[in-house]
Amino acid sequence: MGNTSDHVDSGVRIPVVETANSDRGDLPMAGTRSASALAGAVWTTKIERARAMPPEEKLLAGARLFDRVRRRMLEGIRALHPTWNDQQIVVECRRRLAAVRAREERGIYTPVDPS
């Protein structure tokens, strides 16, 4: 439990809980101490949960989370393009993931000429 103080935002006095990590205020509404405190509290909770997870669960968690993200992407594309068939939706999903990958890998990898 951190210290509490008051924060004035648009004339309204809002109680603020300060945590050890309240400087990690990088949420979209960052710029107010309340947002910063919320971000810090969320981050602290994430760290505590990660510490409690068994290592064997954490190793494959990234792949499981990817499957969930991909399912959401497929649903989102289907909602945007209701007339598309399954194949078109999968192709678009693949294209988007490849675009993200290309951005992340830009300047790091170069093709090897087999000759």
Added chain:
Amino acid sequence: MTSDQALAHVIDRLERGGVGYLLVGALSSNLYGVPRATDDADVEVSFDGFDVVSFAAGLGDEFRLDRQMMIEGFTGTVRYVLHHEPSGFTIELFRLGGDPHHQERFSRRRRLRVPECRGEAWVSTAEDVVIQKLRWARRKDLDDIVNLIAVSGEGLDWNYIDRWAKVHGTSDLLADLRAEAGH
């Protein structure tokens, strides 16, 4: 097969084949930090007697080996990419090369029990995850390092990390990230 099953299948095949390998990248930072979604698994492989084409063919019809090899600019490491078609997940196989840190990282690898793989898997130590991600220093790598230090920082061998950070010229960045993690 889902992504995690595809990954477990590849690990299982590496184990059964007696291949020298090591799980690195996001898989290993998830292990010591805060798990996040990743669309690929990075596996460093000792290519002594390892035929990547035969290995890929033995994985089954759901897998496809990208014939285009890539080379990574920092360390000159060669990469092969295995695509798991149904899930969109990729497994990247990196050839263990002569990079001094990669050599030491491989020698320090440790065993982790992984029930999904019907046994154990070789994983990177937490220290080596930090050292490697400092070299990459992409936005997601820096977040991974901060999270890893926050979760596992108390048990890290900081002398070992500092030694390699000096070699790689990443000491200042490391200091900034430690401060951000409150360590």
